[in-house]
Amino acid sequence: MSSIITITFSPCIDKSTAVAALVPEKKLVCATPKLEPGGGGINIARAIKKLGGAATAIFPSGGYTGKYFNHLLEKENIPAVIIETANETRENIIVVDEATNNQYRFGMPGTGLTAAEWKKCLLAVEEMSDVEFIIASGSLPPGVPDTIYALLAKIAKSKNAKFIVDTSGEALKHAAAEGVYMLKPNLGELSSLAGKKEIQPGEVKTIAREIIAKGNCEVIVVSMGADGAMLVTAEIAGIFKPPAVERKSTVGAGDSMVAGIVFYLAQGKDLTQSVQYGVACGTAATLNAGTELCKKEDADRLYSLIQSAHS
């Protein structure tokens, strides 16, 4: 079994299509839809695979949509531990308006999980052997408590695994309070974690260090869109900015970044190298239209540029 696992409580089928122009009332002719398995940890496992690594995805799945979701993931050869649920897996719709090139993302509400179902997800994590990294990412569907990532943090500690969390709101607060190896908030998520309305880039280091000084987290990687990311630990702090690129779509940038960081950490690279590679993967994802994740060749090329800019 692979030593990286991801857990996603609210997976979805992403259905992408395009229309000549998005206008009300008229029947719109859509392009042939592209269906992809999605959701935070699912995308991270897929991106790790694209980079040449392997991660096992753990997730709940239900109904006919769930069966189709499992099939889509299987087609990509992503190892999976599937927890069958009573409710159907959700489907999201992404529509590109070709008249303006605007992308509209319609996210359906997460389908609820019962306590027995989310507990089975936790048990599946507990039962995995030789786990080095556990990545939890994504929103929580109805029925799953905000403390779920804190519960997973405890499991990670008992397994001696490094726990990486990419989430927001209350779930992020509970995870940070319990203590995790790494948090990957963006500026907005860091602000709400710190109880502030807004954070200026110049304040990031101090605020991240305050969260670390509470003794609960080791590493905070604050992503800042086109400005790259800041890596903060008790000892080190560094900002890594990607080269300017022609951005097509930022969908999947955060997931590709987390994938890149963990893919490098798993190969024994240091934190600086790993976060630089994460920035490269995040930026690589923006080179692709629609929901497509990073391509390895783009990530490797951008990484060389970031490394030489910071050496």
Ligand SMILES: Nc1ncnc2c1ncn2[C@@H]1O[C@H](COP(=O)(O)OP(=O)(O)OP(=O)(O)O)[C@@H](O)[C@H]1O
């Ligand atoms: N416009 C951009 N140009 C270049 N790189 C970008 C851009 N937007 C994002 N990235 C890259 O992707 C990384 C993560 O992006 P961002 O900070 O937007 O994360 P996020 O808000 O968590 O994204 P997501 O919406 O995918 O969860 C950035 O650190 C950067 O490397």
Ligand SMILES: [Mg+2]
């Ligand atoms: Mg994000």
